[in-house]
Amino acid sequence: MTELRDRQPAGDAIGPAAPALEVRMAIYKMMVQMRDFEKRAYDLFLQGLVKGTSHLGLGQEAVAAGFAAAMLPSDYTFATYRGHNHTLARGAPMAAVMAELMGRRAGLMAGKGGSMHLTSVEHRMMGSYAIVGAHLTIANGAAWSSKLRRAGEVAVCFFGDGTTNIGAFHEALNLAAVWKLPVVFVCENNRWMEYTPISSVTAVGHPAADRARAYGLDPVLVDGNDADQTYGAARVAIERARSGGGPALIEAETYRHGGHSRADPGKYRPDEEVEAWLARDPIPRYRTRLLGVGVDEAVLVRIEEEAQTAVDAAAREAEASPPPDLSLVEADLWADGGSSWRR
Amino acid sequence: MGGRGVVVAEMTYRDAVARGIAQEMDRDPSVVFLGEDVGAAGGVFKATVGLLDRFGPERVSDTPISEQAILGAAMGAAMTGLRPIAEIMFSDFFAVCWDLVANEIAKTRYMTHGQVALPLVIRTANGGGVRFGAQHSQSVENWAMAVPGLKVVAPSTPRDVVGLLAAAVRDPDPVIFFEQKSLYPTKGDVPDGEIVDTLGTAAVRRHGKDATIVALAAMVPRALEAADVLAGDGVEVTVIDLRSLVPLDVATVAASVVETGHLVTVEENPRLCGWGAEVASIVAEERLFDLDGPIVRVTTPHVPLPAADALEDAALPSVARIVDGVRRSLL
Numbered sequence: 001m002t003e004l005r006d007r008q009p010a011g012d013a014i015g016p017a018a019p020a021l022e023v024r025m026a027i028y029k030m031m032v033q034m035r036d037f038e039k040r041a042y043d044l045f046l047q048g049l050v051k052g053t054s055h056l057g058l059g060q061e062a063v064a065a066g067f068a069a070a071m072l073p074s075d076y077t078f079a080t081y082r083g084h085n086h087t088l089a090r091g092a093p094m095a096a097v098m099a100e101l102m103g104r105r106a107g108l109m110a111g112k113g114g115s116m117h118l119t120s121v122e123h124r125m126m127g128s129y130a131i132v133g134a135h136l137t138i139a140n141g142a143a144w145s146s147k148l149r150r151a152g153e154v155a156v157c158f159f160g161d162g163t164t165n166i167g168a169f170h171e172a173l174n175l176a177a178v179w180k181l182p183v184v185f186v187c188e189n190n191r192w193m194e195y196t197p198i199s200s201v202t203a204v205g206h207p208a209a210d211r212a213r214a215y216g217l218d219p220v221l222v223d224g225n226d227a228d229q230t231y232g233a234a235r236v237a238i239e240r241a242r243s244g245g246g247p248a249l250i251e252a253e254t255y256r257h258g259g260h261s262r263a264d265p266g267k268y269r270p271d272e273e274v275e276a277w278l279a280r281d282p283i284p285r286y287r288t289r290l291l292g293v294g295v296d297e298a299v300l301v302r303i304e305e306e307a308q309t310a311v312d313a314a315a316r317e318a319e320a321s322p323p324p325d326l327s328l329v330e331a332d333l334w335a336d337g338g339s340s341w342r343r
Numbered sequence: 344m345g346g347r348g349v350v351v352a353e354m355t356y357r358d359a360v361a362r363g364i365a366q367e368m369d370r371d372p373s374v375v376f377l378g379e380d381v382g383a384a385g386g387v388f389k390a391t392v393g394l395l396d397r398f399g400p401e402r403v404s405d406t407p408i409s410e411q412a413i414l415g416a417a418m419g420a421a422m423t424g425l426r427p428i429a430e431i432m433f434s435d436f437f438a439v440c441w442d443l444v445a446n447e448i449a450k451t452r453y454m455t456h457g458q459v460a461l462p463l464v465i466r467t468a469n470g471g472g473v474r475f476g477a478q479h480s481q482s483v484e485n486w487a488m489a490v491p492g493l494k495v496v497a498p499s500t501p502r503d504v505v506g507l508l509a510a511a512v513r514d515p516d517p518v519i520f521f522e523q524k525s526l527y528p529t530k531g532d533v534p535d536g537e538i539v540d541t542l543g544t545a546a547v548r549r550h551g552k553d554a555t556i557v558a559l560a561a562m563v564p565r566a567l568e569a570a571d572v573l574a575g576d577g578v579e580v581t582v583i584d585l586r587s588l589v590p591l592d593v594a595t596v597a598a599s600v601v602e603t604g605h606l607v608t609v610e611e612n613p614r615l616c617g618w619g620a621e622v623a624s625i626v627a628e629e630r631l632f633d634l635d636g637p638i639v640r641v642t643t644p645h646v647p648l649p650a651a652d653a654l655e656d657a658a659l660p661s662v663a664r665i666v667d668g669v670r671r672s673l674l
């Protein structure tokens with residue numbers, strides 16, 4: 001890791017300068033909202049109100065927030081099943097996201113997608129994908145289209161460390177590089193796939209960064225628990241992509257505080273590892289930094305209280321929503337709104 | 344020459360592919376085309392010759408051998424304003440990118456409650472008869488038919504290649520377009536000017552009152568040959584070219600079964616779960632009392648296709664097996 005870090009010019013990794021204060025405040029607010037939202041989602045799961053499954057990004061907020069803060073509204077997000085934070089970060093309403101997790105009519109997709117498929121095209125959140133690897137190739141398509149339309153839009157695609165070992169990752173990276181697509185691939189290396197550590201099944205130490213050279217890309221490794229670093233790396237990569245410089249592959253080192261999904265306590269992970277990463281929790285870390293640069297604590301407390309209020313309201317609204325109309329079972333398979341396969 | 348000044352030219356099925364793609368790319372600048380060897384080389388079947396020169400490398404793109412990346416690019420482009428046509432060189436290769444076809448492209452409109460539209464076409468060379476062996480010959484239109492969210496089209500004539508391809512490109516939903524590779528050198532009349540068909544409309548290729556044969560792609564000309572043989576014995580059959588499996592033109596099939604009382608399906612699919620089984624089950628469920636004999640399915644046996652010409656010919660439905668099938672249905 002040190003070796004790679006040393007090779008990485010610091011200025012390139014974290015951008016020209018520290019983010020402006022209003023950017024930092026926006027990032028902090030996003031992270032706090034994500035954290036409170038997901039803690040509530042977890043409670044609702046334990047109460048049986050969030051059904052099926054859910055994959056939380058608790059601990060990984062600095063990646064979602066740092067990148068979202070660096071994106072233009074016209075840029076595209078592609079995420080995985082661990083996509084609540086990325087969806088909220090693009091501005092999708094909390095209540096609609098919560099209602100989707102709960103299978104309610106007010107859900108972002110009226111309950112037809114569920115937690116693993118959060119999508120809000122209006123916010124350029126182009127989908128959460130639950131088959132490992134596929135969405136890297138789809139993000140390429142959005143970037144290709146942007147390039148052909150000369151639209152200046154950049155596609156940003158998030159995925160896990162485990163995703164670097166599936167064929168689609170390599171097909172996507174190669175095509176993106178060959179076609180010089182405006183796409184930024186972001187590997188959230190949280191060290192674990194489901195229940196197996198990435199290091200035990202991967203030929204290289206840094207599953208994404210160490211593969212970058214194979215596609216003619218510079219390795220970029222950032223501290224994914226430091227929102228200033230993720231923001232800085234995002235700015236550099238996104239602007240380069242926007243100005244025709246081609247794709248980037250960024251590995252952000254981070255950690256999930258909880259288990260892989262549902263109520264998994266994550267007990268397969270060594271205690272010392274969990275403790276060390278909890279001590280690097282991106283949110284208190286950022287809070288300390290903001291206080292250090294002179295932000296009034298009362299301002300932060302207000303952000304924290306507002307997040308709680310917003311999550312309370314979102315949960316109430318979602319719970320009050322009825323189940324989806326049953327006509328939706330056979331709706332919207334085709335553009336005509338129906339599902340008929342015969343004429 | 345056709346009537347009313349419409350010029351009709353004889354053209355191969357192969358050349359009709361390039362003509363159909365060019366017709367749509369000329370009309371709509373958002374139509375783009377990508378695949379392996381499709382540009383500079385003009386396609387491994389030479390079905391896309393001339394498109395690169397005519398439309399340039401931005402709109403006609405040669406790709407690496409990356410079927411998932413090809414379909415992912417098509418999908419991402421379709422969801423952001425383009426209308427891609429992607430080529431999968433051989434339909435057998437769907438097996439290496441089936442996630443994109445069956446999980447991503449097919450399900451996305453539904454899962455997103457209609458937020459995402461995917462107006463894209465995947466063209467592919469399908470089926471046997473060219474002695475390529477089991478991994479380059481299979482008829483897999485039934486795989487696609489089994490996935491909710493895909494439209495499935497398979498033309499049997501050069502004219503239909505142009506008209507159905509245009510309909511597929513203009514359709515707001517994803518369409519899998521199966522070109523039968525043994526048909527590429529076959530010729531047919533194609534009128535001049537724009538041709539646009541309607542998906543989900545079968546064509547009655549021959550009319551007879553004794554039995555109904557339902558066929559697709561390369562099995563259509565074969566069924567017509569069988570009809571000639573049967574006519575020599577005084578048996579007059581209707582031959583329906585389905586042209587599209589999804590949407591399925593049940594009405595045309597049912598109307599014919601009501602008239603003839605006998606149904607034979609002729610398909611290249613291996614026996615189990617071939618599309619003929621679906622057609623047979625619909626007719627059995629909805630038109631049982633209009634039938635005067637058993638429904639007969641003529642299929643490839645439940646085997647991969649062998650390579651040797653003698654073996655492949657024995658596996659694929661032949662004129663003799665179709666004639667025999669009709670006779671069994673008339674019992």
Ligand SMILES: Cc1ncc(C[n+]2csc(CCOP(=O)(O)OP(=O)(O)O)c2C)c(N)n1
Nearest residue numbers: 082130131132160161162163190192193194
């Ligand atoms: C193709 C495929 N194989 C396996 C799975 C099951 N699965 C879901 S998540 C997961 C772990 C993925 O790990 P990683 O990419 O590191 O992402 P993380 O969950 O850590 O965010 C696995 C194996 C899947 N969804 N898709």
Ligand SMILES: [Mg+2]
Nearest residue numbers: 160161192193
């Ligand atoms: Mg992981």
